[in-house]
Amino acid sequence: MSSSFAVLLGLLLASGASADPSEAGASLPGVRRIELAPDDASSTHEIAISAQLSTTFLFDSDLKRGEVELESRDRFSLVDAGQATLRLVPSARLTAGERLRLFVRFRDGAAPASASFLLRVHPATAEPLIEVYRGMRTIETYQQEIREVRAGLMRCQGEVVRLAAEQNAPGGLAGLVFSGALDEHGVTGRLVTEAVARAAGNALKATSVKSYRSATGVAVEINLTVMAGAPPWVAKGATLRGKTGAELKVLRLWQQRPIPTGEFGLVVVEADASTAAQGAFSLKLWEEDGPRTITLDNVMFP
Structure with missing residues (x-):
């Protein structure tokens, strides 16, 4: 010793x-939920990604899979566009601090007809799951988010108690x-x-x-x-x-x-x-x- x-x-x-x-701390926990307003097409939402870590988007509407626009697409190990999902795995060729544009269009033509995201490359952590809603969210998703917020508050309270004890140690x-x-x-x-x-x-x-x-x-x-x-x-x-x-x-x-x-x-x-x-x-x-x-x-x- x-x-x-x-x-x-x-x-x-x-x-x-x-x-x-x-x-x-370590990677960003939990599920992030983004709600798109009808006039939200011009807004850009920033998402943390990292080399060789998976980030998956779940949409509540079908995508135009052939019209997914991803900046520096050739520097991603995987770009898998499904009917209402998009999974991204960046390669090690991306540099921490880079910001890349992601643009998707929806099949039904309802407003907003598209969504824009700014992918920020982090050295080690990524947001694993992003839920994107264009319409009304279900009450179950709000209840789940409340449970996650409560769990996060309990963790924060425990951390405050620990830090306060350390100050007197x-x-x-x-x-x-x-x-x-x-x-x-x-x-x-x-x-x-x-x-x-x-x-x-x-x-x-x-x-x-x-x-x-x-x-x-x-x-x-x-x-x-x-x-x-x-x-x-x-x-x-x-x-x-x-x-x-x-x-x-x-x-x-x-x-x-x-x-x-x-x-x-x-x-x-x-x-x-x-x-x-x-x-x-x-x-x-x-x-x-x-x-x-x-x-x-x-x-x-x-």
Whole structure:
């Protein structure tokens, strides 16, 4: 076990040195519902997409499948237009931060006769399901949305309670005990630098990778080096995705300092492991203002 990291984790639990949890979190959950008014043809709705992640549109009206207009269509791995569905899987050729136009027309000619969307390429997360309504929504869809909103509010309330408790928590090992992260088994650590697979095209070099497990969570400690000639790098968000596609809830993304050109810096990603975090995970980090990302596959926890 790394005692220095245990102290660091305790300090993190008691400090505000982490990124905004909404930015550190994983993919965008749930179903997004868009209602089109009769005069809504000129409006554009922004949708988050990401390379190799599926985004599916469900329409309540049939499409003119041959008239789906998608900017840079050749850079998508899959564009599957059904009778009233459209599934998109972007390829890795798309760059984070890009915005692409999507335009669809409906078969029945009723107003609005078309709909326009702006697809924003995110480094790691995508909106998986979009329901688009032109007519009146059923009461069941509103009831489902209310249930989802209530569940989201409960999660937010739990997060507020957790953050408030952390503000009053002591530092160091006492903080770990106070938070319940430390039990009789302590914090176990593992050097995984050699086992981790680095994706081609990583913007930074991972010189050292360590993984940790406590009673309630897991963490990855990465030493990153910015290549010579590249601008400084600040981590904005992170995901930890298993081989089945399930993601761990990222609780905290902490960076020691902005990483200057040609130098290295420490980044720590902490995730909830109240459920089993077994097997290999893919860790993806993206920067605060720009398209540069780093992906580390085969990250294993003790």
